[in-house]
Amino acid sequence: MNTNDILLAVLVLIGAPIIGCIASGIDRKITARLQGRVGPPLLQPYYDVKKLLSKDNMVVNPSQNFYVVVYLVFIVLSLLMLVFKQDFLMIIFVYTVASLALIVGGMSTGSPYARVGSSREIMAILSYEPVLILYALAIYLLTGTFKLTAVLDASSPMLMYTPLIFIAMIVVLNIKLKKSPFDYSTSHHGHQELVKGMTTEYGGPGFATIEIAHFYEYVFLTGLIFLFWASNPIIGVLLGIIAYLLIIVIDNITARVYWQWMLKLSWSVLLIISIVNIAFLYVSGVQLA
């Protein structure tokens, strides 16, 4: 740990929620424009979080407060590990702990809506986790190590060798950002059959913490897309932005599906195209230069 590392960590801790907040605002603005509305101001997510922090904290049981903090801490930790080019497999595990904290928090309330949302989120983890692991495997086959240093220092983009995994990762991004058609564990539209899913029983500062963690999550997930073209950071960032905008458009043109549908999609199509990609990497034996 030298001074530069600490400065970078502080920059990420402060900068990521700002970027995530603006990304969330752009999402709501684009959604409103696509529906022919004016839409909220760009900084609306910031106003929401500020308001939620000023409200009373009302929880069913005190352990809920613990779970939201675990969720936030592990999301931030996985983002920091990504920025510091750590072990990719480890990043996935840390990120999964964050998702589990939210599930356990939802389950602990006993509210039927939170329980339904939590069980659906377990199904979501079941569908996207194999694809993420295969993504890690592709990085290993290409560089000979799970460390991200090799990917980030390479001079050629990874997308050239992993186009099918890239397509699978777009769907994983869709599932993880909880956008339609996979928005059934919790949704931004609260007046539905699910109410707010996993986050139904959170209010005030607890829900604000979840929102802030979502801001970090936006940056983390687009960071995973960025890795596909890490050799040129500008193209990598553009790739992340395009993927994010694509997710917003998909969110607006699709309706929610059954969770069975998603499980079938990911365990058949996504898994098969990922395995085909892995087989290609294994047989051809290409290395990321």
Next chain:
Amino acid sequence: MSLAKSPWIIHVNVNSCNGCDIEVVACLTPLYDAERFGVLNIGTPKQADIMVVTGSVNYKNVNVLKNLYNQIPDPKVVLAVGACASTGGIFHNCYNVIGGVDQVIPVDAYVPGCCPRPEAILDGVVAALSILEEKKKGNIKGKEVKLKGSEVPSNA
């Protein structure tokens, strides 16, 4: 100012004829677009600031209304939308009707009309915002409303 910029409402229908409910939902349509003021129709009371109540209260749903009111974290504001929610409306002397919402929980703003136009409802929400800010400033907490049995009293 933070509260006034993102008021999240929970819409509660206590025995309404659906006329007011349609007008409340009309506020969210592209024509009126309440979201441009940051208004979101949030389904859960735990995240709501403004409780929009439509319909006259009766003995069957009075406890649901009290329960939802108790679950909203402070500061909170109750907005009674429509003639029924304000006074009981044409149902005021029905055998099963208690009356307006203010008979059960404290109401901060009324939107009269049968049914009120979406503009009037938006106006009511804007009026509720300043009350919300005052409550935050004065640290005024809503008292917990005690639940009672839902049986019809003998004098009804």
